[in-house]
Amino acid sequence: MLETKTAPFTFVKQGIFYFSRRVPSDLSHHYNAERIMYSLRTKSVAVANSRAQRAAQQLDEHWYHLRICDVDLPGKHLLRMSGRSVANGLGASGKSAGNSVKLSEAVAIYIRLKGKDRPATFHRAAERACGYVIDACSDKDLTTYTRADANSFRDALIAKGLAGSSITRVFGTVRSIFNFAAAEIGITVSNPFAGVYYDRQAGVEDRQPLTVETIKALQTLCRTVDDDLRWLIALVSDTGMRLAEAAGLLVEDIRLDGTTPHVVVQEHPWRRLKTSGSSRTIPLVGASLWAAERIVAEAHDSKFAFPRYNKTDNTNANSASAALNKWIKQHAPEESTMHSFRHSMRDRLRAVECPSDIVDQIGGWQTEGVGHSYGRGYPLEVLGKWLRTAA
The missing domain is CATH 1.10.150 (DNA polymerase; domain 1)
Known part of the structure; x- marks a missing residue:
């Protein structure tokens, strides 16, 4: 990302000029990013130069104002508490x-x-x-x-x-x-x-679900490539999990023992769940079971199922989405994304006439009605039966 010589504070991407300027280190606590970047919406060097210069001047003025505001009031430590609060x-x-x-x-x-x-x-x-x-x-x-x-x-x-x-x-x-x-x-x-x-x-734009044929083709490719990115795709494909839910899993969240292998979707400090109802247990079937077995078999030095997306305090679901969506678009219709698997799961369960409250429990969707908040929900064996039928 280099500045163009003809238009300072800009760079070009696919012929379009973008404004780019680093946030001064002494003002970094005011920002959520180290650099300010946005499209200038022009391919013209002259227009880009004018807009970039104007933006740079506005930033200089604003940064001057922030620096002045950050300076402590002289004698502030001598103020009474009420006065100090007013000063703030x-x-x-x-x-x-x-x-x-x-x-x-x-x-x-x-x-x-x-x-x-x-x-x-x-x-x-x-x-x-x-x-x-x-x-x-x-x-x-x-x-x-x-x-x-x-x-x-x-x-x-x-x-x-x-x-x-x-x-x-x-x-x-x-x-x-x-x-x-x-x-x-x-x-x-x-x-x-x-x-x-x-x-x-x-x-x-309406998110279109993937067809069963497309899902099967992608699952076959995942087995062929057989790496951690493809395991993540396969795991989502037959569980209907949100991508962030899957990317933030621990290896111990995957339970392969017992009559019904399953994955436990629960909140972790590094990955929160979207809603309280998103906490659930999902049986592993088909491609998801294969992916889970590969994850557990290859787990060595990390507690995370997908270490590459858990290198900081928060699961980097955005990075996972960008990488996986790019790969999927090469092998599926252009509008396809990882979230399409979640839409497809609902349709696949509908196609086998799965009761709607079971569909909601599998996907972590909210079921209407007070009665649905009572009890623990359907047992794993029942959920597994419907997922195997859909898969």
Whole structure:
């Protein structure tokens, strides 16, 4: 990733210019990444140079402001506690002066109280969503945001090219932070980010399930290549697990003893589960059983089933997704992804007339109705019977 000589702070990828600038080390605590990169949406050197220079100037100004704000107030250590809180933007009760807080302070409150023991993605989602608001409407007191601000925010997200589903997630995060912070500081205010209209289907592509023929062909290729990446694909193919669930497994989560070999999907510090109902036990059949046997047989120096994706404190499911999706697209329809196996599992179980509550238990989906929360669910033998039929 080298800067082009004709347009500083840029690089070219597939003919398109991208802005790229490293975050200064003294300001790195303000960012979630070491470098700021985004598409300049042009193939023109002149346009790219103009946009990059403008972005660089804006960053220089913003970084100057951050450096000034980071400087401690002279004599701050001599202030009383109430004065110190005010100096930090909050009153002695934890509420801001004037009984309101700015959105940036609301994010801090939200993360401090609700972010404990939550993954880094929770923190990043909150900061990113409200960062979008601040970029579009500036950082203001919660009581001063208006519906016009919310509409401008919506328009800014659409201009970024976000799909309707992504806009929905961002708005949901902003609404949650706004409501939580308002309740915490004891103010009653109408949330202007609620009920904003936009096309929720814009840019949303339906994920198509894989055909049984395609699944069988991919499973055959996995057996032929026979490496850890193919074991991961095969393990997902006949269990319907989410990719992150499989990538974060321990070797001891795979139980091959007993009449029904199975895998235990449970939360680990390095890989959280999407919902409480995602914790489950899935019988191993077909290609998934083969993959599990290969994983256990080759496990030597690591407790992880897939060590390459567990080298840090968090399972790197994004890296796994990128690598596996690239391989799958070479051997399956272009729109196919690892998540397609999960869609396919639901269809495959439907095709053998598997009861819907058994389908939900296998996939870790929420089953409607109070009665379904009682008891321990179906035994492994019953789940295994239906999975063998589908496989």
